[in-house]
Amino acid sequence: MLALREVSKSFGAVRALREVSLDLVPGEAHALAGENGAGKSTLVKILSGVHRPDRGTLLLDDRPIEFHGPADAQAAGVAVIYQEPTLFPDLSVTENIFMGRQPRRSFGRLDRRAMRTRAVELFSRLGVPLDPDQPTRGLSIADQQLVEIAKALSRDARVLVMDEPTAALSGNEVERLFGVAGSLREQGCAVLFVSHRLDEMFSLCQRVTTLRDGAWVATDVIADITPDDLVRRMVGRDLATLFPKTDTSPGEVALRVERLTREGVFTDVSFEVRSGEIVALAGLVGAGRSEVARAVFGIDRWDAGRVHVAGRPLRAGSPTAAMAAGVALVPEDRRQQGLVMDLSIERNIGLTGLRWGLVSRGAERARATDWAIRLQVKYAHLTDAVTVLSGGNQQKVVLAKWLAREPRVLIVDEPTRGIDVGTKAEVHRLLSELAGQGLAVLMISSELPEVLGMADRVLVMHEGRLVADIPRAEATEERVLAAATGRAA
Amino acid sequence: MRANRWETLVVALLAAVTLAATFGVDGFANGSNVGFLFLDVTEIALMALTMTLVIVAAEIDLSVASTLGLCCAVLGSLWNAGLPIEAIMPICLLTGALAGALNGVLVTRLGLPSLAVTIGTFALYRGLAYVILGDQAVADLPPAYTSLATQAIGPIPLATLLVAVLAIGAGIVLHRTGLGRAIVALGSNEEAAYFAGIRVKRIKFWLFVASGAMAGLASLVFTFRYASARADNGIGLELAVVAAVLLGGVSIFGGRGTLPGVIAAVLLLAVVRNALILADVANEVLNFVTGLLLVASVLAPNLKVRLERKPVP
Missing domain, CATH: 3.40.50.300 (P-loop containing nucleotide triphosphate hydrolases)
Known part of the structure; x- marks a missing residue:
């Protein structure tokens, strides 16, 4: 559905991504693994249209596409859920979902009833009870993420990118989020899941791509590897001889x-x-x-x-x-x-x-x-x-x-x-x-x-x-x- | 030095306007008018000194003129109550310092933006002044002091000498001391200053105290100069003070500015106002010109930056 082909991106002298390829297919949850600084965030930002690749191409349904900004990526059906959702705290759940794309009646008046009905539909599709009239200020991070997901669905998102969504969630909340992600996957969405937590990757995803120092290392079917294999893929590299720490005898x-x-x-x-x-x-x-x-x-x-x-x-x-x-x-x-x-x-x-x-x-x-x-x-x-x-x-x-x-x-x-x-x-x-x-x-x-x-x-x-x-x-x-x-x- | 170009421009403008007024406006270039010109901006100049430090620290004190009014009201009511003027004067300074301390506490302890805080105390202190003194004018002040306030050595009023001494002091603080270095740093990047061990809040608190105390000092000069203590003394002066500081090249965003630039700007405002008054221009036009200079001073550096910067994608 959405794919990267040999994408590279540098920031000044730092090469954040080097010829990385990745395929996201409908009905599959794909994990992205790597240490801090391996290039995961850069990759997410390229998918979401925040950064543009220096080289390489993005393919949407096998056709090359360019994102000139987050709006382009959204229009193409890519939705990103971040660790910290960015909602308008004083607006209601419904208003947040439809921000900027509110259904209208004659003379440009907002069609509040239609908005509310669609919001209720979205939450029943997600299988979570959330009051559409509540302001988002009081919501937990987990609920805010669900609002973001509902927002993505209302835009008919087909690719759901989750950038370390579980970092701030409790056990139950993680389970509920995974339930939602799982059902979206079954409905034909492609999911990209970025996390540090290996157990979560193994329970949610079908395939995993590992990055190291900005380069692609491996793409594996999760069922075929163990967590230890994955750790080895994330770190396995030669220790550089750059670090000349001399032995000293510690003092006081x-x-x-x-x-x-x-x-x-x-x-x-x-x-x-x-x-x-x-x-x-x-x-x-x-x-x-x-x-x-x-x-x-x-x-x-x-x-x-x-x-x-x-x-x-x-x-x-x-x-x-x-x-x-x-x-x-x-x-x-x-x-x-x-x-x-x-x-x-x-x-x-x-x-x-x-x-x-x-x-x-x-x-x-x-x-x-x-x-x-x-x-x-x-x-x-x-x-x-x-x-x-x-x-x-x-x-x-x-x-x-x-x-x-x-x-x-x-x-x-x-x-x-x-x-x-x-x-x-x-x-x-x-x-x-x-x-x-x-x-x-x-x-x-x-x-x-x-x-x-x-x-x-x-x-x-x-x-x-x-x-x-x-x-x-x-x-x-x-x-x-x-x-x-x-x-x- | 890039930062000093604006100051040079202000000095050049001052020279040009002075020259034009000397030849174009009758009665501008005589001794008594020059004395009046200096005297007329004494309070603005005094408060601009501390305002410079406050704005370089990326804060603002809009309550200075109201603090001045409050101090005048305190002076008037204590004088009515029969206290000797020598006892009242330190009380006025203290009143100003306390008013500044309240601003400082609200900004540094409660973390409120100084713009909001001092708009509030702007109304609060002026209101308090009316509560204390009502609408009466206390005019029977001791002549020894009222004449002192307008006395001059040659064409230079004594009050102007006071300004000069304090300006040199403020200039040394800002440009030659550790405190000044710290003020510039915290005005430019408060977080980095804090990470460098600078006591950001303490310094800001004392800047507000200094600003208030300076308004107290300005209230004495104002009262004696006009031989009248009223609650509405100095109404609207805060705009002239802020105008002078910004015109002098101090960045409204903090971290940048010089005292010589501010002094040049105060003089520029003084010359322009004086020349316009002598040329019989209406008071409304005077305010218009002051406003124009203020807008220009805020716009010009921004325009300059915008023109110099290459477009960023």
Whole structure:
């Protein structure tokens, strides 16, 4: 019905998809598997018309078709259900379903009765009781997703793409969603199901396509493979020799986190990072890794537990206190959290060294120059806005800004996301060097090769809990991924 | 420096308008008129200094003129009650600071947008001023102070010297201190500033306090200058203040702006108004011109950006 033929898509230097082909057929649920960053989201966005492929073609009923935007994809019968539905909270369920395509009576008046009747029909077809007059504000995420599905059906969608729809659902809600997806499949829809949860793929889908690093790996009939086969397809690759972590003998405990809990986000998380050690925090997106880092650094408060830095207790909820104790955080979102994009390189590096009173421009300049040179930032002028730098160089500026404080504990959240291979290796060498000089590094990373190559120990989080603490010698891709997907502790 | 081109333009415009007024408008270029010209914008200039800091921090304080009115009403009623003027003056400053603190609390603790908060307190403080003083005018103020407010050294009024000193102070804070760096950063990207350990809320709170206290100071100058404390003192001034700040090249979205630019803009507004008054132009036209400059100042940088930017698919 809908197919991709050798589709490629790049964002700057990052090749998100490389010649990926995929066939969706009526009456079949197709799973899309892959690690974080394997290209699943990009593929979904191409199907939904958000992105256009650089190369390759989309086929609809064997005829090439181009989507110039989400509207084109909808018109072609492709509907996407996201993890977080985007409804108008103050409008009723019915109004949301027919938004923009309301049935009309004479003089352009809305035909409310027809709308309501059709909404009731849709929900009975889905087999779920939902009040069509209720505003969507009070609905659970699961019910909102059903509204989205009803909306898709009202448009006669033939391809239903579900992008990690179950991440925020409870067990019962997942079952109900699968019931709906199953009956749609039987009615002749093609379903594409994107998820991290292997068990869900196995219970819902007939075939599975695995992506790795943006490339197609395999398309299998689910009945013919085991979950372990699938994990092997997702990770099986050669460990790059890019990561020169030298062995160091860990020193004193620099960061100790004891039973840290933030309600509904992470629970009972305890670990230590010694100086000279690089500890990786692995896990799936949404496992609560960044949230732990944010809490330790004081961006968010924690509800229970304690954090000690170099043996001294740290106050909750104050980045200023965390900085004074020698903690630095290189955040996940470089452009929004790491840098003030409109300010110059110099000012950004200076931001972590602000004091009351007059600023010495000479000292500000010296600090920026010193660290820009040490990290080999490629720039024209220190007074240039950081916007003009490449992603890799921007990340170096964020690192410079924090290293200039000479921290005791450095937390880096996805330090090499979206930067080119060369700079990536430089960042790895830098982290290794710093650890060699006695810095304690906590590295959050979704890239398994990076985790395995860099870390002295690998901590794994799953659904808000720390589920594994694996020493370097025993860390394998299979073991980390198994823990991250909750299949083994 | 790209950011300074707009300021250069304002200075050039100021020079051109001044030159034109000198030769084209009778009575513009004499000592007493120059003194009056400076004196006439004292309160606007004072409040524009703190407003610059507030807007660079990506907030706004529309309640400044109402705070000024409230402080005038407090001054008038305390004077009626027989307090010495030396005791009343610090109370006025404190009143302004408290009014600013309320704005600050509502914005930083409750997380409300400052535009909404200060539109509310804009009405609240002016209303309170009427409650305190009604529609009476307190005019029997001590001559020592009322004459001080209009005194001048040569053509330069004392009040203008006060503005100059505070302007230099505000300029140093914004452009040469850690606090100023922090204000620019949080105005440009509050989240990144917070992630860099800047105490975003605390700084914003104190900016609102400073803005209120400055309105209190402006209320003293206003009252003594006109020798009249009334609840409706300074009505509508907030628009002139915001106009001056935006005309001076401060971005309404925060994170960008210079104090010299704002000073040039205040002077430009002063010269234009003064020249139009001397040329016998009606008051309504005066407001129209002020509004025109305001709209132009907001539009021009946006137009510039739009013209420079290549179309994005």
